[in-house]
């Protein structure tokens with residue numbers, strides 16, 4: 001990068017912490033942390049050895065890039081609060097489920113910097129394996145975001161709002177819904193004094209297979225085979241769990257729409 005960009009992060013949650021630390025580690029120090037809760041802003045700023053504020057009007061007016069790392073539903077409000085102070089700054093949010101255009105009413109230069117991974121405080125991200133999905137209105141801003149993403153990670157994609165909306169739904173199926181199914185499995189086993197670890201090898205094999213082949217081709221189980229009698233027995237076993245029973249029926253019908261249950 002020709003001259004170091006002046007980077008400001010708004011928000012002090014999971015994404016702000018992980019991105020802030022990674023940017024610093026890669027020689028892209030954050031110049032300021034803004035957050036509505038002073039203690040959170042201060043704590044992250046201390047870690048990043050930078051300044052902080054909980055007053056939006058104190059945002060550095062010469063910031064090159066503002067990374068909005070706040071809750072999805074707060075993006076527009078925070079953007080509206082910061083807009084008067086940042087007429088020339090590139091502003092991006094980090095949300096997969098929010099269009100970049102929510103920033104359009106507030107900023108001339110706006111975009112999205114979405115790291116497609118599940119971040120938590122307890123785990124260190126494997127940056128080389130995180131796809132960064134970036135987009136911006138102006139081509140030079142896209143190049144800037146791609147360069148940043150390439151510096152802190154390895155996998156960089158330009159993904160527009162329409163594509164990212166679908167990507168986010170797909171991620172909910174692949175991550176959140178799959179995880180919920182794991183949670184149901186864990187509870188069912190606990191009800192019969194069986195350890196969840198019993199399923200670990202099966203879960204590992206499932207993931208290994210779908211990373212190698214199309215999941216549609218790798219589908220196994222009673223629904224794809226059309227084993228209606230087995231399915232009826234499973235449904236009987238789920239009589240005390242109406243929601244899980246309904247989920248089982250719906251997933252089975254989605255796997256094999258031709259089968260009569």
Ligand SMILES: NC(=O)c1ccc[n+]([C@@H]2O[C@H](COP(=O)([O-])OP(=O)(O)OC[C@H]3O[C@@H](n4cnc5c(N)ncnc54)[C@H](OP(=O)(O)O)[C@@H]3O)[C@@H](O)[C@H]2O)c1
Nearest residue numbers: 011012013014015037040069070071072074094095118119
């Ligand atoms: N975590 C992930 O796995 C992940 C992955 C990809 C993208 N993202 C995106 O990254 C963004 C931040 O997510 P996160 O996981 O970092 O969330 P988080 O850990 O819950 O932190 C949310 C941040 O938003 C701030 N905030 C909430 N409501 C606000 C409001 N009304 N006004 C101002 N600030 C507000 C919070 O401030 P306080 O500290 O004062 O509460 C906190 O700093 C979201 O857009 C999310 O979709 C998250």
